[in-house]
Amino acid sequence: MNETNPAMQMAFDYLETTNTVVFLTGKAGTGKTTFLQRVRQESKKKMAVVAPTGVAAINAGGMTIHSLFQIAFGPIIPAGNTRPEMHYSPEKKELLSSLELLIIDEVSMVRPDVLDQIDLILRNLKGTSQPFGGVQLLLIGDLSQLSPIIRDEEWMMLGRYYSTPYFFSSLVMQKAPYVKIELDHVYRQKEQVFVDILNEVRNQTISPGNLQLLNARHQPGFRPTAAEPYITLTTHNSIAQQLNNEFVEALEGQEFEFVATIRGEFPKDAYPTETNLKLKTGAQVMFVKNDSSAEKLFYNGKIGVITRIEPDTVFVRCGQEEREIAVQALEWTNIKYQLEDQQINETNAGSFAQIPLKLAWSITIHKSQGLSFDKAIIDVSEAFAHGQAYVALSRCRTLSGMVLRNPIAANNIIGDPAVARFNEQAKSLKPDEERLERDRELYRQSLLAELFNFNGLQNRVTGFEEAATDMEKDIFNVAEKLSQQLATYQPERIQKAAMYFKDKLTEATGNLHQQIPVLMGLSKDKETKAAKADKLIQWMMARIALMDHFSQNTFIATTYLEEKRKAQDQAGSDQSNSYVKALNEKPNQQLFDQLMAWRDTAAEKENIMPGMVLSEKTVAAIAEKLPPTIKALGAIKGVGPQKATQYGPQLIAMIRSYLQETLSAEMEQGNLF
Incomplete structure (x- = not known):
């Protein structure tokens, strides 16, 4: 895909070789989700994926923003450089401190105060004034689609600090250098006429001719037959529920109820379908999960009709396909992140198991985001929010597969002037190869600063100060002076600096090994003290290995990342100096x-x-x-x-x-x- 998609390749190069914030946008169906999956599979950076809502987080294979960062749901008044209240466990602090890449999906729905709070948390945890604490952000979303939900009373508070409710108005995005990369190759729609109409709807510039073409799809009183798998997209949840209930109640035959199995933590707002799913033969249903088997018989959004039901299996036929699909319960997982051996790993915090179907005569436009339909009945005559008409229309693969319940008037296509202004101003943020090279060099400089940054050591040495009396003058003070001159250092001076810190860290580690057992003996909680000592020694051993490498080799960004990972893995796996192990070991x-x-x-x-x-x-x-x-x-x-x-x-x-x-x-x- 990337050989014919230079924008996608540029975005990937930015993520792999810089730490510049990337806003990846593009029309519906241009491959934003596909790109996210590629980054998850191929990137070597320690990453976490978050989204503003439970459903979006499950679809992206990540966590909600509020869950990962433990942020309150209400408005957050910008705190500037004030240290935020962070009641994090040591494990959560360690995890967030180790982040190198944070991916926020559906960023169009993220409020600016939330992004500012993430910036504040990461800066404080990382001990640096860089935006987001030096963590790279990949912001994925389309500002022409659904916008943040902010109540009037909330905006009365936030409007004093922000010019718009969008993420780009956050204080951090006003000062953070970032690039905007727009994917422009549409994969969902193949008809150029339809692509042109969608572009005009997206930009709120629809011509009379294209509006007439669109309204030619209006068919008054249209009711699909049972053989036609049309789904109605509507603006309000109550309308969608009413339509589904009317259709299913009109069917004769026995109603079957499937009860979901929920284990561990799985937020209610992320349930992909009903916990008590009531189905009948003849019901029109939509798959709410992709088929992970080799056959790929169904995908999220595929429409079909139930042909028969058995106690644990629902049989569905889709369109003109002859084959029935036997559908049994599948499992969704609610992931959490944890740090293991210096690597960020996904863990299963909970699961939701259910038949992956939901009634599909109707769905709200909001819940249709990210889905694609072959046949859809669309009603945006009551559109009340920015982007609703565009999201609804762009769910369709073809113009001929769309039926309008009511004609669309120009005033149904609601846009936000703030988004239009931003899009115009952001044209200058499109990167080229020259900008990419500059940002690569800035990334090299930031990694070099990271090599000689000892904030992590200062945090970990707390409680062991008596055993680290020389660190202040020999390491911390020298590093502070060095940081002010580092940008001017030639390769040989960097090597000399690495040699100096390698020697000082080695000496300090020896002193600690002699005195830590004594300090542990005086401690009331020996296990906690031993665990802290292990983290301190592991950090120092990993940094000694890094300093050793760069005292003999030229500093290169890609090499640094590889050596850093190797050093952390080695320090984490080396149990020979583990105080926890020694504490738990019995005599003989x-x-x-x-x-x-x-x-x-x-x-x-x-x-x-x-x-x-x-x-x-x-x-x-x-x-x-x-x-x-x-x-x-x-x-x-x-x-x-x-x-x-x-x-x-x-x-x-x-x-x-x-x-x-x-x-x-x-x-x-x-x-x-």
């Missing part, structure tokens, strides 16, 4: 493991519970005290004379064998001399 861990295995085998032979042979606590005491005789074994709490006599010979033999092996190993290593 190897012997303890052998004794536990022996205990389980003995219990199995005697057909009793393992704890009836010896408790785990007693086994740990034996491993720690290493009793040399059966009498000494019997004196250990939990053993006693009877068990010492019964199990003593085997246990003492294992202890002696362990001591002999340990002695031999130490002699080989020269530790005894």
Whole structure:
């Protein structure tokens, strides 16, 4: 696709080789969703995908903005540089701090105060004044489609700070350098006449001739036959529900009810269909999920008619297709993000399992966004919001597949002058190869600044200051001075700086290793202290590895990202310096493991519970005290004379064998001399 779509390739190049904010827009059907999926599959950056609503988030395969950032739903007054109230868990802070790319889908519905709050949160977490804390944003959406929903009383508050309710009026977007890339190749519609009409509707410039062509699709009193899978798009939810109820109640035959299975967390506003789905044979339905099997029998938005129903299967025939599709319950997942081994991974927070169908004689225009229909009846005579007419009309693949319930008047095509003004001003934001090269160099500079940024170390060293007395003068102060001159540094000076910090970090790590055990011994919560110590040492080890590489090699952006990932993976997987592991390890861990295995085998032979042979606590005491005789074994709490006599010979033999092996190993290593 990209060989014939230079705009799409330009957008991908921007995401892979810069950290410039990208606003990716385009008419309906130009491949914005396809591009999102490509980025998710191919990008090497640590990313999260969010959307303003539950349904949009599920469709994009991400989370809602409010859920990821724990933002309130009401208006947020801009706080400038004030530190926001962030009641985040340490895990959430770590996750958001590690973000490199944030994708916001359906950004046309995002309010400006929400974007400003994201900027404030990321700047504070990352410890930098860069917009969004240096995280790259990919904003996907079409401003000619649905706009943010803001009540009058909310706008009375926000209107004092923002000129429009759109994301581009946010304070951060006024200062953040960004590019606007517009996809212009329409994949959904093939008829040029229809594409031209949609363009004019989108721009609120429809000519009398094209309006006449459009209204030629008005067929008064049109009622499709059962063999014609038309869906009615309407402005109000109550109208859509009424139409669906009227049609389904008119059908004869038994009504079947399918109840959804909901596990874990799955927000109600993201339910893809009804939890109690009532269907009848003859009902017109729409698939609400893509077929993930190799056959690809259905897709989200495909219309069909139910031919028969069995207890767990609904059979659907679509249009002129001869084959019935056997439809059984499928599962949607509500994902959350978590940081594992320095990588952002998707985890399943909850699921919604249901027959992937919904009644489809009618649907609201709002819920149709992102769908495509072969045959649709459209009623926008009561359109009340910007973009409604365009969204409805652009759902259709062909002009001939559309029927208008009422004629469309020019005043039904509602646009927002603020969007028109922005689109005109944003023409200068279209990038070319020269701009791309400049932004690549700026990205290199920002990664270089990141290499010598020790805010992460300052945050992690809290609680261990006594063991890091020289860090302030040797690392933090030097890095602060360096940051002011870094842009002028030649490659050899960068290498010297990397060598300096490698040596200082190595020295500091050694000091920490000596003193952390003492500080842990004084701590009331040793487990928390040990976990913090592990994070601190891992950060330092990863940065030492990076400094080591760039003390010997020229700094290149792509190499930096690869080396950073390798260093983090290595530091995360290296358990040799783990204080959590050391804290949880029992004295003579190897012997303890052998004794536990022996205990389980003995219990199995005697057909009793393992704890009836010896408790785990007693086994740990034996491993720690290493009793040399059966009498000494019997004196250990939990053993006693009877068990010492019964199990003593085997246990003492294992202890002696362990001591002999340990002695031999130490002699080989020269530790005894």
